[in-house]
Amino acid sequence: MNGAFRFPGLIAVAVILTTWVAATGSGFVNAKFIPPPNEVLRAGLDDWANLSSATIQSMGTALVGYGIGFVAAIVIGMAVGRYVAVDSWASGPLDFFRAIPAVALVPMALLIFGNSFIVGVFSVAWGCFFLAVVNVVSGVKHIPETLQDAARSFGAGEVKLLRKVGIPSLLPFFLSSLRQNVSVALIIIVIADMVIGLSGLGFYILRTQSNALFGRMYAAITIIAIIGYAVFQLLEWSQRRLFPWWSDSVAS
Amino acid sequence: MTDERLASPAIHLTGVTKTYDRRGDDEVLTIMEGLDLSFHSGELVTIVGPSGCGKSTILKLIGGLVPLSGGSISFEPSSPNPRIGFVFQDYANALAPWKTVQRNVEFGLEIEGVASKSERADAAARYIEMVGLNGFEDAYPRELSGGMQQRVQLARVLAYEPDVLLMDEPFGSLDAQTRRDLQQELRKILDSLHRTVLFVTHDIEESLYLGDRTVVLSHRPARILADFERSDQTSIFEDFVSSDSFRKRFHEVWDLLRSGPDDA
Numbered sequence: 001m002n003g004a005f006r007f008p009g010l011i012a013v014a015v016i017l018t019t020w021v022a023a024t025g026s027g028f029v030n031a032k033f034i035p036p037p038n039e040v041l042r043a044g045l046d047d048w049a050n051l052s053s054a055t056i057q058s059m060g061t062a063l064v065g066y067g068i069g070f071v072a073a074i075v076i077g078m079a080v081g082r083y084v085a086v087d088s089w090a091s092g093p094l095d096f097f098r099a100i101p102a103v104a105l106v107p108m109a110l111l112i113f114g115n116s117f118i119v120g121v122f123s124v125a126w127g128c129f130f131l132a133v134v135n136v137v138s139g140v141k142h143i144p145e146t147l148q149d150a151a152r153s154f155g156a157g158e159v160k161l162l163r164k165v166g167i168p169s170l171l172p173f174f175l176s177s178l179r180q181n182v183s184v185a186l187i188i189i190v191i192a193d194m195v196i197g198l199s200g201l202g203f204y205i206l207r208t209q210s211n212a213l214f215g216r217m218y219a220a221i222t223i224i225a226i227i228g229y230a231v232f233q234l235l236e237w238s239q240r241r242l243f244p245w246w247s248d249s250v251a252s
Numbered sequence: 253m254t255d256e257r258l259a260s261p262a263i264h265l266t267g268v269t270k271t272y273d274r275r276g277d278d279e280v281l282t283i284m285e286g287l288d289l290s291f292h293s294g295e296l297v298t299i300v301g302p303s304g305c306g307k308s309t310i311l312k313l314i315g316g317l318v319p320l321s322g323g324s325i326s327f328e329p330s331s332p333n334p335r336i337g338f339v340f341q342d343y344a345n346a347l348a349p350w351k352t353v354q355r356n357v358e359f360g361l362e363i364e365g366v367a368s369k370s371e372r373a374d375a376a377a378r379y380i381e382m383v384g385l386n387g388f389e390d391a392y393p394r395e396l397s398g399g400m401q402q403r404v405q406l407a408r409v410l411a412y413e414p415d416v417l418l419m420d421e422p423f424g425s426l427d428a429q430t431r432r433d434l435q436q437e438l439r440k441i442l443d444s445l446h447r448t449v450l451f452v453t454h455d456i457e458e459s460l461y462l463g464d465r466t467v468v469l470s471h472r473p474a475r476i477l478a479d480f481e482r483s484d485q486t487s488i489f490e491d492f493v494s495s496d497s498f499r500k501r502f503h504e505v506w507d508l509l510r511s512g513p514d515d516a
Contacts, residue, residue, distance in 0.1 A: 144342075144345035144346075145345070146340050146342045146345040146346045147345055147346055147347070147348060149317050149338065149340065149346075150338060150340065150346050150359070150408075151359075151363055152316075152317060153315050153316075153317065153336060153337070153338035153418075154359070154360040154363040154364060154412060155363060155364055156363045160363060164359075164362065164363055165348070168348065168350050169348075169350070171350075243350065244392070245349050245350050245392040245393075245394060246349075246350075
């Protein structure tokens with residue numbers, strides 16, 4: 001088999017990079033606003049101290065929010081999916097609050113919490129929670145009734161049912177929603193940084209743009225893209241590795 | 253060993269009533285009302301009836317998966333509590349998709365949590381062999397055909413070594429050939445186990461071929477239309493279904509089921 005064609009994605013990336021270089025080199029686009037990749041790399045390295053600390057700040061905040069939102073989604077989602085009483089009380093508020101985009105809450109959170117880290121965590125957690133909770137609820141409802149009956153017929157009580165049937169059935173759903181949440185967490189943290197206007201990658205992008213340091217701006221954007229891609233790939237790989245029996249069709 | 257254990261219990265249903273409240277309206281659905289029915293120790297009873305007549309509900313009531321609305325169900329002897337093994341029609345959703353064949357067969361013992369890991373593995377190996385799945389121990393259910401998945405479920409329930417075996421249309425979703433093979437194998441396996449077995453089906457031929465005794469139920473609310481002993485002792489399917497006694501029975505049951513809803 002032809003090696004290169006086993007990775008058409010890599011070829012596509014190479015084509016995009018080549019087009020980028022050609023477009024800027026030929027003067028087809030203004031190299032001042034869209035500098036070539038080597039310029040972006042150099043600009044990023046020049047300002048590495050600021051860029052790396054902004055990255056750590058944003059990603060650290062996003063990670064904490066992502067974790068909190070996700071754990072809350074698992075706990076609440078499982079209760080809603082499992083117990084009709086909880087569902088009937090919680091589904092109204094969940095549907096209502098889910099309609100509020102997390103980024104719309106950043107200014108409010110800033111008023112209430114004042115602290116930029118907490119505001120970032122809150123916003124990311126909000127966004128991740130509402131996306132994941134829907135997944136978890138649908139996961140719980142997908143646990144086959146017959147398998148639960150089988151476990152009960154072997155004498156399983158509620159706790160054993162959760163441990164031996166519930167959790168194992170849900171793990172792949174958890175991983176799926178972790179994956180979907182990566183991009184949501186990135187979107188929210190970047191916008192939160194911009195609104196708060198103190199630090200982080202979002203703020204870095206705004207400031208370099210207004211100071212006409214376009215190379216640095218693209219360097220920050222590229223870092224976000226690489227991190228998002230890497231985390232996404234890692235989660236996808238773990239899913240295939242840990243749950244070879246799982247197919248995404250079950251989740252949809 | 254299975255053979256040295258106490259005899260399998262008899263089961264008595266006395267005045268059993270089961271109703272469901274229909275969601276949305278006030279109507280109460282009566283599945284059965286005051287049903288009396290007994291199953292003897294070690295007997296293989298097939299229960300045949302039209303779809304929705306409540307024959308599966310009888311199994312769920314005995315298995316404790318749904319609560320009684322009235323009457324009582326007792327086992328004789330009543331202690332120790334009988335171990336009940338359930339085989340479901342919906343094999344695809346009865347197995348754990350994340351477990352290999354080996355682990356699925358161990359599932360009942362794993363839930364029970366008494367047998368050690370190696371005892372579980374030994375029991376699983378024995379019954380995987382018995383249902384002819386050796387070589388597939390490490391396969392996942394979705395990699396298997398429907399017939400093979402149902403074999404896994406059968407091995408799982410046998411590995412649990414139940415006193416009472418409840419089988420809810422286990423072959424209802426399989427193609428004719430696979431169903432035929434499994435019927436003959438099941439007959440052979442059950443002959444050697446001497447357990448009380450209730451086997452629910454809507455297939456008249458299957459009910460007559462498999463049962464030591466066949467109970468025919470009406471449309472709901474379920475009443476007993478007929479209660480036959482096995483007509484012919486041969487376990488060879490072709491011989492059985494070509495016997496005169498079988499054909500006479502088949503017509504009898506067919507007529508009962510056809511006239512059932514009208515006189516209800």
